[in-house]
Amino acid sequence: MTDILQIQQPGLLATLQDFGRYGYLAQGITTGGPVDEHAFLWANRLLGNHYNAAQIEITVGGFSALMKARTQLVITGAWVEIRLNGKAQPNWQVLAVNAGDRLEVNPAKQGLRAYLAVTGGFKAPLVKGSVATVQRDGLGGLQGTGKPLAAGDTVAGIALKGDQEFLPRRPQSRFITMPGKSSLQLEVVAVAQADQFSAAAREQFSRQHFEMTTAQDRMGARLKAAKPISWEGPQLISEPLPVGAIQIPPDGQPIIMLNDRQTLGGYPKIGVLSWRSRSLLAQAVAGTQLQFKWMDLLDAQRQQRSAYCFFNVLTSR
Numbered sequence: 001m002t003d004i005l006q007i008q009q010p011g012l013l014a015t016l017q018d019f020g021r022y023g024y025l026a027q028g029i030t031t032g033g034p035v036d037e038h039a040f041l042w043a044n045r046l047l048g049n050h051y052n053a054a055q056i057e058i059t060v061g062g063f064s065a066l067m068k069a070r071t072q073l074v075i076t077g078a079w080v081e082i083r084l085n086g087k088a089q090p091n092w093q094v095l096a097v098n099a100g101d102r103l104e105v106n107p108a109k110q111g112l113r114a115y116l117a118v119t120g121g122f123k124a125p126l127v128k129g130s131v132a133t134v135q136r137d138g139l140g141g142l143q144g145t146g147k148p149l150a151a152g153d154t155v156a157g158i159a160l161k162g163d164q165e166f167l168p169r170r171p172q173s174r175f176i177t178m179p180g181k182s183s184l185q186l187e188v189v190a191v192a193q194a195d196q197f198s199a200a201a202r203e204q205f206s207r208q209h210f211e212m213t214t215a216q217d218r219m220g221a222r223l224k225a226a227k228p229i230s231w232e233g234p235q236l237i238s239e240p241l242p243v244g245a246i247q248i249p250p251d252g253q254p255i256i257m258l259n260d261r262q263t264l265g266g267y268p269k270i271g272v273l274s275w276r277s278r279s280l281l282a283q284a285v286a287g288t289q290l291q292f293k294w295m296d297l298l299d300a301q302r303q304q305r306s307a308y309c310f311f312n313v314l315t316s317r
Helices: 037-047 199-207 275-282 297-310
Strands: 002-009 013-017 055-059 063-067 071-084 087-089 095-097 102-118 154-157 183-189 210-216 220-224 245-247 255-257 269-273 289-295
Touching (some): 037 055, 037 071, 037 297, 275 297
């Protein structure tokens, strides 16, 4: 392994993430991994990496680093201002970098989370099969203790040889999801306690607009609306919480569970987001207007299976 970059400024939050830590939910250990899977998987695909190759998830921006070796990198997800040695660079396009180059990822113009990937992926010790950083569980990251990246940290990887070909790959525009829209329509599958909500509550859930609040992080996102969603059913026993689950707490304002969520929850769930909608939500800043649209379970399964086949997630496991 070779030192690839040294972090000068991590910004609000920069964490090392691979595709996640699977097989430990029964032990209370959550998956972690990229909140925006679409952007993460595209970054690895553009570099010819395995889908699970580790990247740096940069929240909001304000990140800078000194490159320590020759490599290729790409930044996807949030539309950030990228500068290499002070010169502006394109988002979603593979860039060639050399030792001594200075990389800046300035605050996002659109969206919330950017993904910095390098050829071969970043390297760190595996903890329960993954390097995914989960602060709540104290797992993953550079030292395996769940700490986010900090100024002065050096991240290792694979340096490229001088004769390796450079291809400035970029997806077709139709594959690039432009973040930062003022309103989003999100697909929801009616699961768990969905059929125990009243018909009026379900209709209200899908008809009105919700607003993304500032109360959001890698664990979940709180929404608010003019009319809270009522639950008239009994108190529930805690049960497993999938990523994308939409809980309705006593105040009636939904909470959407994200990658670093707790593994169990006792609030009723009115549905779960589709794969595509989870990635859209990952880039929604405070104030974004959200509206939910019901989606058939089979259609949601086909959507995720199609995406995972395209990115070789299913064939690689």
